Structure formats: C-alpha cells, structure tokens
Amino acid sequence: MPDDWDQDTPADVDVSPLGREFAQLTARLLDADSVAEALDHVVRATFAVQPDAAVVSVTLRAADGHLHTPADTDPVAVELDRLQERYGHGPCLEAAKEKTAYKHSGNLAEEPAWPLFGPDAAALGFGSVLSTSLLPDAIPPRLSGALNIYARQPGKFSDDTARDRALLLATHASLALAHTEAVRLAELREAQMRHAIDSRDVIGQAKGILMQRRGINADEAFDQLRRISQDLNVKLAQLAQTLATRHTEIDLPEA
Incomplete structure (x- = not known):
C-alpha cells in the first residue's frame, strides 16, 4: 500500500x-x-x-x-x-x-x-x-x-x-x-441555474438596446424580441446574445 x-x-x-x-x-x-x-x-x-x-x-x-x-x-x-x-x-x-x-x-x-x-x-x-x-x-x-x-x-x-x-x-x-x-x-443543476441567470441578463441587455433605439417600453421590447426569434427560428437567448454583443454592427428586423 x-x-x-x-x-x-x-x-x-x-x-x-x-x-x-x-x-x-x-x-x-x-x-x-x-x-x-x-x-x-x-x-x-x-x-x-x-x-x-x-x-x-x-x-x-x-x-x-x-x-x-x-x-x-x-x-x-x-x-x-x-x-x-x-x-x-x-x-x-x-x-x-x-x-x-x-x-x-x-x-x-x-x-x-x-x-x-x-x-x-x-x-x-x-x-x-x-x-x-x-x-x-x-x-x-x-x-x-x-x-x-x-x-x-x-x-x-x-x-x-x-x-x-x-x-x-x-x-x-x-x-x-x-x-x-x-x-x-448538484454541479449540473448549478450550471443550469447559472445559464438561466446569464440568459435573463443578456435578454435584459437586448431589451435595453431596442428600447433606446426604437423608443419603446420594456414589454414592447421583449415582445419584439420574442416575435423576431420566432420569425427567424432562432432561440430567444441566442438572438439576444447576438444583439447585445454586436449591437454596434447590426440591428434586428422589425417584428
């Protein structure tokens, strides 16, 4: 031994x-x-x-x-x-x-x-x-x-x-x-929870960008994100991540 x-x-x-x-x-x-x-x-x-x-x-x-x-x-x-x-x-x-x-x-x-x-x-x-x-x-x-x-x-x-x-x-x-x-x-659940929190954060950032650009409120911004994600067949979190990280390069189409 x-x-x-x-x-x-x-x-x-x-x-x-x-x-x-x-x-x-x-x-x-x-x-x-x-x-x-x-x-x-x-x-x-x-x-x-x-x-x-x-x-x-x-x-x-x-x-x-x-x-x-x-x-x-x-x-x-x-x-x-x-x-x-x-x-x-x-x-x-x-x-x-x-x-x-x-x-x-x-x-x-x-x-x-x-x-x-x-x-x-x-x-x-x-x-x-x-x-x-x-x-x-x-x-x-x-x-x-x-x-x-x-x-x-x-x-x-x-x-x-x-x-x-x-x-x-x-x-x-x-x-x-x-x-x-x-x-x-437990580690898996913690990772899933972190992912959920991160997703909420990035959606919040994307909502803020749309609110500032289009002069709309938070509910209207979220509704536009949801409808655009459906039109483009892209997950909402992925769409929000793209807008939040590349907001100076792109804009989303109108819902």
Missing part, C-alpha cells in the same frame, strides 16, 4: 488495524472528486483488508447489460469481466443484477454455476472469487455493479469474516457512488 495510506487517521487514536483501514477509507471517500477516484480508494482498501486477495476490481453494469471495469488492481480483471459478458454468466455479472448480497465460489475450476467462465478463470490462475453487489436496484442512468475479489488458491472467502468485510467495503463503495453522483447532479 502507498506510504501515505495511513496518514488520514491520527496516530494517537486507539483503533484496530481493520478499524483504521475503514476510518481511512471513509475520510478518503469524503474527499474524492470523482467516481473513479472513489472506486480506486475502495479497491485499494479491499486489497489491504482481504489477505487472500490477488486481484480486486469494481465492475459496473450499464443498462444495456455491458460490463465496465473502472477500477482494478490488475489488468486481468478486465479480461475476467470480458469472459463473463461473453458467456452470460459469472460472479460479478450476477451480483450486479441480482438482489443477493454476494456470489461466491471456492472452486472456480469445477463451479457448476459457471461451467464456461469457471474453467477459464482457473486457467488464468484463480481458484476462488467473492463478488458483492453494488446498487443492484439501480435505476438508469445510475449503474449497478459488484465489488470483486479473486484469490489464487481454492477454498478462500468461505468464512463469515471475509464476507462481512466484503459487505462493508461494498457498502462504502455504494455510498461513494451515490455521493459522487449527487455531487455531479
């Missing part, structure tokens, strides 16, 4: 190593600026608290069913997702679309639930997998997904401790996804 990974928890706080990892993860998620950064923190924390983990990834499932791997500790995770998408079965694919908390196999080479994916995953060097659901009931455009942990040896992740840790990590990841999406939505 990076040298600065434990700097988010004060040294004098008496917590267990596992508690420290989750405290650090929470602090980092609160500071994350993007979905990708948040998921990267979750993946690295998972690698730290699951001692048998060889590869960790997050898979997101789009509304069209396609899988994406925005965060991983090894490029082989992308290949594992690609195999599941090809065969139509596999742990992360099923965890991402079902309400069950997790999908597990301690013997991928002979896993009856995934007769095609299992042997291929074993051929890539993996004996066990634990995939935990992320937002399984997500409504588009939000994506459902899974937190995936692969071990080289068979027989791993079958105990309650491994599954409880995975569930806690998946909960953090789900909250991070919801939080970053909320931030993006």
Whole structure:
C-alpha cells in the first residue's frame, strides 16, 4: 500500500488495524472528486483488508447489460469481466443484477454455476472469487455493479469474516457512488441555474438596446424580441446574445 495510506487517521487514536483501514477509507471517500477516484480508494482498501486477495476490481453494469471495469488492481480483471459478458454468466455479472448480497465460489475450476467462465478463470490462475453487489436496484442512468475479489488458491472467502468485510467495503463503495453522483447532479443543476441567470441578463441587455433605439417600453421590447426569434427560428437567448454583443454592427428586423 502507498506510504501515505495511513496518514488520514491520527496516530494517537486507539483503533484496530481493520478499524483504521475503514476510518481511512471513509475520510478518503469524503474527499474524492470523482467516481473513479472513489472506486480506486475502495479497491485499494479491499486489497489491504482481504489477505487472500490477488486481484480486486469494481465492475459496473450499464443498462444495456455491458460490463465496465473502472477500477482494478490488475489488468486481468478486465479480461475476467470480458469472459463473463461473453458467456452470460459469472460472479460479478450476477451480483450486479441480482438482489443477493454476494456470489461466491471456492472452486472456480469445477463451479457448476459457471461451467464456461469457471474453467477459464482457473486457467488464468484463480481458484476462488467473492463478488458483492453494488446498487443492484439501480435505476438508469445510475449503474449497478459488484465489488470483486479473486484469490489464487481454492477454498478462500468461505468464512463469515471475509464476507462481512466484503459487505462493508461494498457498502462504502455504494455510498461513494451515490455521493459522487449527487455531487455531479448538484454541479449540473448549478450550471443550469447559472445559464438561466446569464440568459435573463443578456435578454435584459437586448431589451435595453431596442428600447433606446426604437423608443419603446420594456414589454414592447421583449415582445419584439420574442416575435423576431420566432420569425427567424432562432432561440430567444441566442438572438439576444447576438444583439447585445454586436449591437454596434447590426440591428434586428422589425417584428
């Protein structure tokens, strides 16, 4: 793990190593600026608290069913997702679309639930997998997904401790996804509000120009702008912007 990974928890706080990892993860998620950064923190924390983990990834499932791997500790995770998408079965694919908390196999080479994916995953060097659901009931455009942990040896992740840790990590990841999406939505709404205010300002400028040029009042100026925009099939704000920025060069036709 990076040298600065434990700097988010004060040294004098008496917590267990596992508690420290989750405290650090929470602090980092609160500071994350993007979905990708948040998921990267979750993946690295998972690698730290699951001692048998060889590869960790997050898979997101789009509304069209396609899988994406925005965060991983090894490029082989992308290949594992690609195999599941090809065969139509596999742990992360099923965890991402079902309400069950997790999908597990301690013997991928002979896993009856995934007769095609299992042997291929074993051929890539993996004996066990634990995939935990992320937002399984997500409504588009939000994506459902899974937190995936692969071990080289068979027989791993079958105990309650491994599954409880995975569930806690998946909960953090789900909250991070919801939080970053909320931030993006808030930013979008703020941008839309600024655009609306700017549009009102530029319309006011255009109205003032027409009032001065044509000796009309504010209501008459707005009515002329509206009617000219309809005649020219140009948005009102765009028409006003053109007049306000090029008023010394052009004049509008009579409505």
